[in-house]
Amino acid sequence: MANQKNFKQAPLPFVGQKRQFLTYFEQVLNDNIPGNGEGWIIIDAFGGAGLLSHTAKQLKPEARVIYNDFDGYTERLAHIDDINALRTQLYAIVDNATPKKKRMPKELKAKCVRIIQEFDGYKDLNSLSGWLLFSGNQVSTLDKLFSKDFWNCIRQSDYPKADGYLEGVEVIRESFHTLLPKYSDNPKALFVLDPPYLCTRQESYKQATYFDLIDFLRLVNITRPPYIFFSSTKSEFVRFIEYMQEDKVDNWQAFENAMKIVVNTSASYVGKYEDNMVYKF
16 A cells, blocks of 8 residues: 555546545544554445545555445546547647637537547546536536537646556445445444535436435434534535534434534635535544
8 A cells, every 4th residue: 555646636527526625534534543444444425536435545554445436436437548538639629729718619619529429438428527618517418518518628638547546445336325324333434424415416426316305314314423424505414413403303412512624615606615524433
């Protein structure tokens, strides 16, 4: 592990990869899990881009780290060469034709669409959305991508190789409400919970409807210390756990005296908001 590259951001783009929380995440792990993490299980139940799993394994190499790849990110990692090849083709025709971060004329968009359609390889919607759509917009299908105006946001260089990114990490794919109860009785099983934010649009996730109000309530009710729970003022999570404690309802004790770290951030034109990391050991 010592010679392995320590990634500070995910190799491929992913909305909500938590890189702004890495320093705090590392500090909380070091403060509460001794040494190399021997005997501990760290369960990244909503693994996203795997950055938290990668960081946990780097920091606590003797811990068992479980990455729940519900969004199929490892499939994307396996096709980085194709993603870079398509980027190269698009960049070649767009670079000198339209200023950076400007809308493409229809003729240029049509050329891009044709390149994508004719590309004989893996087509990564997440990357394509970042290259071609306005400021953080995401889509769930190629047809929806082609229906939008195209903008020149194509990155100038290839994505890095992901060699070793998930080395030593167990990759699974399972619903959180069957995964987490398996470890509920283990005091050395840390729940790392970064679900899609309730009350927000979820097009960037592979299964856009898989986390709704019922799932949110299920998750809150099976959460127990030790946990690290990520949320945002774009969601209702913090307000909900405040209500739970005030009215002493359901699983309120799990969130009593929990610690909170706040990071102020912004999402393009949407405006500023707070991201939260709530934890309790």
